[in-house]
Amino acid sequence: MSKVNVKLSNIGGLKSLNAELERGRLNVIRGTSSSGKSSLMRGLHLGVVGTVPHQDLYLTEVNALHLNDRNSDQALLHRGAAEGTVEVTAGEQSFRSTIPRNGNIKSNGSNPKGLFTTMLSSLPQTQIHQRVFNPDSDAPNDFKWVVDDFSDAGKYQTWHDVLARLEQELAQQRVKFNAWKQSLSDSSDRRALIQQQMDEIDARINAQSAASGAEQAILAKEIQRLQSSVSQKMAGIEELRSKVQQFEASMKYNKERIHAAEAQRKLAQRRLDDAEDLLEEGVIEPDISGFDERISELEQKCIDAAKSEPNQETTEVMSFHQARRSAIQPPELLELLDKLEASFGDSGLLKALNDEIAGVRKERQDVINVYLDKKRRYGMAEQQRAAARAEIESANQIISKANQEMGQNKVIAPKEKNEYERLQREYEPAKAELDALLAQRDALGGVSKDDLALKEKLNKELSTIENTTTFDVRFSSLGMLASQTLSLSLSDAEQLLGTASDSKPNTGFVTTHLEKSASEIRSLLYANLTSGILSSVEATSAWAREEADRQRQETRRVFNDVGSSLFKRLKFSQINGLQLDSDYEIKISWDGVPQPTGLTGAGGERTIIAATLLIAMRKAYTPDLPLLMFDGVLENLDDGPRNEFMQFLSEYAASEGVAVVVSLLDEKHPTPQIN
Numbered sequence: 001m002s003k004v005n006v007k008l009s010n011i012g013g014l015k016s017l018n019a020e021l022e023r024g025r026l027n028v029i030r031g032t033s034s035s036g037k038s039s040l041m042r043g044l045h046l047g048v049v050g051t052v053p054h055q056d057l058y059l060t061e062v063n064a065l066h067l068n069d070r071n072s073d074q075a076l077l078h079r080g081a082a083e084g085t086v087e088v089t090a091g092e093q094s095f096r097s098t099i100p101r102n103g104n105i106k107s108n109g110s111n112p113k114g115l116f117t118t119m120l121s122s123l124p125q126t127q128i129h130q131r132v133f134n135p136d137s138d139a140p141n142d143f144k145w146v147v148d149d150f151s152d153a154g155k156y157q158t159w160h161d162v163l164a165r166l167e168q169e170l171a172q173q174r175v176k177f178n179a180w181k182q183s184l185s186d187s188s189d190r191r192a193l194i195q196q197q198m199d200e201i202d203a204r205i206n207a208q209s210a211a212s213g214a215e216q217a218i219l220a221k222e223i224q225r226l227q228s229s230v231s232q233k234m235a236g237i238e239e240l241r242s243k244v245q246q247f248e249a250s251m252k253y254n255k256e257r258i259h260a261a262e263a264q265r266k267l268a269q270r271r272l273d274d275a276e277d278l279l280e281e282g283v284i285e286p287d288i289s290g291f292d293e294r295i296s297e298l299e300q301k302c303i304d305a306a307k308s309e310p311n312q313e314t315t316e317v318m319s320f321h322q323a324r325r326s327a328i329q330p331p332e333l334l335e336l337l338d339k340l341e342a343s344f345g346d347s348g349l350l351k352a353l354n355d356e357i358a359g360v361r362k363e364r365q366d367v368i369n370v371y372l373d374k375k376r377r378y379g380m381a382e383q384q385r386a387a388a389r390a391e392i393e394s395a396n397q398i399i400s401k402a403n404q405e406m407g408q409n410k411v412i413a414p415k416e417k418n419e420y421e422r423l424q425r426e427y428e429p430a431k432a433e434l435d436a437l438l439a440q441r442d443a444l445g446g447v448s449k450d451d452l453a454l455k456e457k458l459n460k461e462l463s464t465i466e467n468t469t470t471f472d473v474r475f476s477s478l479g480m481l482a483s484q485t486l487s488l489s490l491s492d493a494e495q496l497l498g499t500a501s502d503s504k505p506n507t508g509f510v511t512t513h514l515e516k517s518a519s520e521i522r523s524l525l526y527a528n529l530t531s532g533i534l535s536s537v538e539a540t541s542a543w544a545r546e547e548a549d550r551q552r553q554e555t556r557r558v559f560n561d562v563g564s565s566l567f568k569r570l571k572f573s574q575i576n577g578l579q580l581d582s583d584y585e586i587k588i589s590w591d592g593v594p595q596p597t598g599l600t601g602a603g604g605e606r607t608i609i610a611a612t613l614l615i616a617m618r619k620a621y622t623p624d625l626p627l628l629m630f631d632g633v634l635e636n637l638d639d640g641p642r643n644e645f646m647q648f649l650s651e652y653a654a655s656e657g658v659a660v661v662v663s664l665l666d667e668k669h670p671t672p673q674i675n
Contacts, residue, residue: 002023002090003020005088006018006019006040006088008039008086010082011076012042013036014078017672018354019674023091023626025654027660027662027675028663029661029663032669032670033665035670035672037663038663039672041119041121042065042121043076045114047087047096047110048095048118048625049067049110050110050112052115064125064127064130065115083099093365093624094108094361097110108366116128117617117622119628119629120614120629121632123632128613129633132599132606132610133603133610141585141586143580143585143613144584147552147580148548153549153555155514155515156544156547157548159514159540163525163541166541167537167541170497170534173475180471201451202224202455205451206220208451209441212447213444216444219437219441226430226433230427233423234427237420237427241469244417245470249470249487249492250409250492251413253496257399257402258403261395261399264528265395272388274384275381275388285371286371288364291361291363298357299357302353390508394531395531398531471487471488471490472487472488473497477522478523478526478529480526486529498535503536504536559620560579560580562615562616562620564577564578566578570644575591575601575609578609579596586598586599588600604636626659627659629662630660630661630663631662631663
């Protein structure tokens, strides 16, 4: 099996360390309690993990494990150092991470999921150790996080959660909108009925006034004329006011649609350009033969420089020889010591050559990583190009339609607005003149007070009838502020809200932005609100829920396969199976116990459970990582079970081709020793 080469600088209690681990073997690190065993394993952990996503799940674990700690007693950065570095090389794989005194951790070739899948540690506690040994008292067996937080299930679930809230609020908005439409229709009918009743009352009052005398008759005739004129003007004003409001609302809405569609088109064009550039250039496999030849040359030089290594006694003789060379007598002894020194390798040259090999390997891996990333993107480029073209076409259609509607409004709206303003100018003096005549008529008497009171009552009712011609839309589920409320015409509101139909899910929209957080998804949906995104909310929400469940089931299957097979090889444990049930609660089967239990057992059993969880998560999420580490947890096992468990880990390492690393307390070694 290949080796895992480790180079640490200023990590934990270690100023400098070069080490080799064997893949396919169990690597035991022995040392005293302050020898640097944990520093070595934590450094390996940092090297593999590198920079993590800015998400609560990862940041919480990083803080718990002190992976970004520079100052505390458990700091990963060596006290007083400007920066610490970790380099891990395993065959074609290469990992490098740097933790500076100030600034962010930098990494190359890292895998953030390895934060949870490569090490089980008791101090500080990794998440698996915490969940097994100190479970949540309210839900001790809930391990849904195993499938949600690390597979894409959690990402699809995040999309579903945001869409479900929007879907619920959209249903409420549609109910309000339909009620508002109905109220407009009812209001129109009620307004016409009230106006008819008021016309009848006016006719009776005018007849009463005309019969009361010659002066009243003349006054009644003039009032009747003005009432007809004022009523016509008022009806015209109401009709035009409604149209003008709808025109203005439509203009504002279409401007927002154009702005959103232009932003969508710009992003889609960028993705299209990237895809077409990649498809045009193609992907050419890099020629790394030069790197391989250079590595071979350097490895041969290492062999020449290494030769044979002196034992401890010979090393002491050589040190004496180098320090006291001028005083060594007789000359024959000095000659023999010179020959002995020449027979051994040059450790300084050997170290320099190994450093150079590590540098060449890193350059080689960087070239391979660039090629693999480009190859991955090339495989998706055709799909990306098609999706981008569809988005651009959709945006162009939205812009074209919005411009067309705005163009129509620009022709019609000014005429309507001018007519509206003219009627308002004429209405005010006519209404004032009519009010003066009515006051004069009432002063002369001869008019029914009951009719006047009834007319006043109808006027008050008329003023309270719904006459809003725009519908306000605001989705609090998307974080829209009051100032972001959309005031829409009836037709624009119908277009925006749509109906609960059997539309297809917008899968491309979700998969393109799958990595986004809940807040980013809300912002994205708001940005596309005027682009017809609401028409597919229900279908997309249901699809995201189904996809999350599918991802969970697949991950659960892998997890349960490991949990079922692993304990068949652990003969010393009474546990014979570990599963996640359909509710993603952990279930443990025991020899001689008819029903599975949840988390239970003493420290030894829980250690085995935690180890199984780690192995299962590695299998499900990071099977290519070359390390699996157990720091400070084997002390929970008695000597017999510990030896059997280590034998199992040795067999597991061989079958999986992974370097399994465990730490053991051994007071004989003041510095960490690997065997």
